[in-house]
Amino acid sequence: MRLLFCGDVVGRAGRKIVLERLPELRSRLALDAVIVNGENAAGGFGITPAICRDLYAAGADLITTGNHVFDQRELIGYLDGEPRLLRPLNMMPGTPGRGSAELRLANGRKLLVAQVMGRLFMGAYDDPFRAAESLLAKHVLGATVHAIVVDLHAEATSEKMALAHAMDGRISLAAGTHTHVPTADAQILPGGTAYISDIGMTGDYDSVIGMNKAIALQRFRSHVPGPRNTAALGEATLCAVFVETDDATGLARRIEPVRLGGRLRPAMAE
Ligand SMILES: [Fe+2]
């Protein structure tokens, strides 16, 4: 299975490059499924139903979110009826929406996508390790589903790595989101799970994690509350990972970071 997971789309600049480039990427890479983290798509704060529809139309099969899931209040009533839009699995019982979804692809193959949220520097969520275990008790890679992707939405790289090792060999891809900076550690873990600590945001990198740098600086420099920050509007870089899995085992064969447009430069090959 050929998968693309696109990191946190931030604001209008991030949406623009996804809408422009995803259709071409989808056909050039012969993708079977596309996952997009959309928690910052609406001006940096949450996502709206209209933005979800635009992302689906551009080729996203499933959208994950994160701690910003309820920034746009209209999502509260929208999540329950939208199986292609996830919020973290380990939110409190009774939270609208779902933390995992099974997609049936064109040729009958099944892809499970889930999101867990870390707890270090993140707030009071249920144990993500326990949430992952109860998910994997129901879904067995290579038996009940052909591939499993888990969005690790966390601040600390240590917690993301630990979560990935806890699931190594039982999922196809463990991909970090939330910190908005791509990491250079894409690899296949010993058990066969593809991993990256953070995919990186899809947004303007002349910014502070996608937001207006002047307002962000002012917030670091003063106790006096300033204006609410807004997404940076310069040319965006699309950050994603491409993963190819073995349909028999569900394990990863290949993981490659994808970077298009904007300011970020690819790494120099050896
Ligand atoms: Fe984010």
Ligand SMILES: [Fe+2]
């Ligand atoms: Fe986040």
